[in-house]
Amino acid sequence: MSGSDAGVVIVGAGLGGIRVAESLRANNYDGQITLIGAESHPPYDRPPLSKSVLLGKDDRVDLKPAEFFDESSIGLRVGERVSAISPDDHTVTVEKLDDPASSETVGYDTLILATGLSPRTLPGADGVSGIHVLRSIDDALALRGEIDDASTAVIVGAGFIGCEVAASLNQRGVTVTLVEPAPTPLAAALGTEVGALVTRLHQANGVDVRTGVGVEEILTDVSQEPASPADTGTQATKVRGVRLADGSEVTADIVVVGIGSIPVVDYLDGSGIELAPRESGGGIACDENGATSAPDIYALGDVANWRLESGKTRRVEHWTHTVEQATVVAHRIAKTDAMIPATPAYFWSDQYNLKIQVLGRPESTDQLHLVDDDGTKFLGYYSRDGILTGVVGAGKVGAVMRTRPKLLTPTPIADVLG
Template identity: 35%
Template sequence: MTERLVIVGASLAGLRAAQAARRSGFTRPVTLVGAEPYLPYDRPPLSKAYLDDEVPKKPFFRTDEQLRAELDLDLRLNTLATSLDPSRRVVALSDGDELEYSAALVATGATARTLPGAEKLVGVHTLRTLDDAVAIRAALDAGARTVVVGAGFIGSEVASGARKRGLLTTVLEALPVPLVRSVGEEMGHACAELHRAYGTDLRCGVKVTGLESAHGRVTGVTLDDGSIVPADLVVVGIGVSPSTEWLGDSGVQLHERDRGIVCDEMLSSGLPGVYAAGDVMHFPNPLFDGELMRLEHWTNAAEQGALAVKNALNPAEAKPSAVVPYFWSDWYGHRIQFVGVPKADEIRVVSAELGEDKFLALYRRGDRIIGCISIDRPAQIMKYRRLIMQSQPWADALELAGVS
């Protein structure tokens, strides 16, 4: 068998995997397959600084030269993996090539979901790729009336970028309170307040039924009450689907709900030598009672990309992926940070109890702290993260917060 590591997916998890392979002393060929025509790039800035800065910075992690020279990578960009055959240990590519692997990492990430008919219209975008960000930025620069469908984190960041330019901005949300499923009701209200304070028209409990257009260009969004919200730019932020279509015949286990790969805590897919990392996969997190989770977070992709490859190359010393989920989001110059998991027995809005403006809430499961969310408290969030990582008692978290 050819000693070769094949990494499918050339974003953060894939890049970190390649780096980890080399750092651990793997000297055999490493092939990195990427669907987009670009070198690996950083996605969080695409909805933040890339939209806001006067001159946006290029988000590439490394130059082509660095990747080839430092990591000795066989880079296959603008190339899709089309299938994985576990019996022959082969990944087939869209250019007809077949790559034999001794170890393979699936890091294909996820694809943004959109509205029916959106593909055919100019002015309707999701925000996942560099191309998306370039198009959205151009529309914002042109002064587009902006409508964001879905009051999630990325959509809210786009709304923030639009308001920074003083544009008419509307956010449409199906739920009565934004983000209620991911962070709870109180925090959802705090997020809603941020939108309103900065002049974004946030409309909750509304259902989008379609898109209006003229001459192939979007002109508005139709709601279920028959009204139309005029728009030159529509950004759809209604979640993502794991990019696993190409694995349909591989025999790998896919989750019934979203078809993400189901892995064990060592990030093994169950197929010999095939591991997965990042947004594409579910894993049982030993830090949270083995709860099966699929995370769409930068830090998780980075950590798992490196860990999955180390486990794949040295299964005898494999370590479980015990990550504390962490994400951040920047809205209107405010930073929202979340660590841990939101499924809690109790959520205490500590900032309200203390009469403080800057939001802080703690999440309890059983007798331990499992989550913390804050707005504009960068010095505190990592202190709670440590408590969560060490499975510390709830009382310790309350003490740190200064409440009883």
């Protein structure tokens, strides 16, 4: 099965998968490329799921037109899941989702793992209608399908996805309660001072933000629903709200759970491929260029935990980061010596009509210097030990982007604040 014509096999046909395939071709890799994806869709973009898709402005936003795959000689196999990997044989086992008994062995010369994340859910949520997570287009369309009939929603977890869903449902006319055990939304990523500004944004739009309290219990109604006139009825369990740890109850036609995700690594069982410790973010342990502990196997994107030049390790769940890792891995496989320009880390989040952007790698404990705040839009710089570590802006695209060069070299915060 293995051999020089087996080419590159990519597991996961999401953002990282398609970008590494594309970058390999752009770097003149002319071997076979096979892209295997467990969803029944071609590669599509996830950021719109919590924004324009929920708002009804977009359906699926594909990352490439259908003809791209033939034109680039990239073999796209969707609706197929890699269930096992054998690094010794240089093979993967592939199962068709609509035929779980099917099993095919596919050889590779180089294997790339880009399998993303699986959202966490709440205990007691299984089999209860009206409870949603949001990772895939199928998740988004299932949630969107219930919005018109819903008047109330609880969003559990005020991370980026929770905040974006709260904003979108609010914009769709649903009364939203956002529940977060931390002192503010986005506290872990941006610190509590910026988190307070995000709270203000949601409150100004009419969202009830409950912080410092978690969800204790999901509240449900059980009804008899006859499947047909002859049927005596089957039981249906539907969410009706949540009870919070402070004893209060919040009514909800819809509950969206945004309490984080875990790296998809189940198919690596028995492969011997090293995983990163949970304390450092978990996922697949990689060196500075995406190589895993097994020969000829790389990992990138949300599932990958890359070692940094500082020796620290990090797993990042952002779009631009995934694209940059795909470029690095493709360059390494295609053995190009072209320079990849250094860029500061970047991510964004769209909430209401505001674009929140972060450049650099601020930590929640860094000192925040808020330099502009008009009650909605704001701009702040982060520093640690007197050195600029990042910039955050809401509705401040130009000012954020102008900070780029300063984040490429150690810049005293005093120089930035002028």
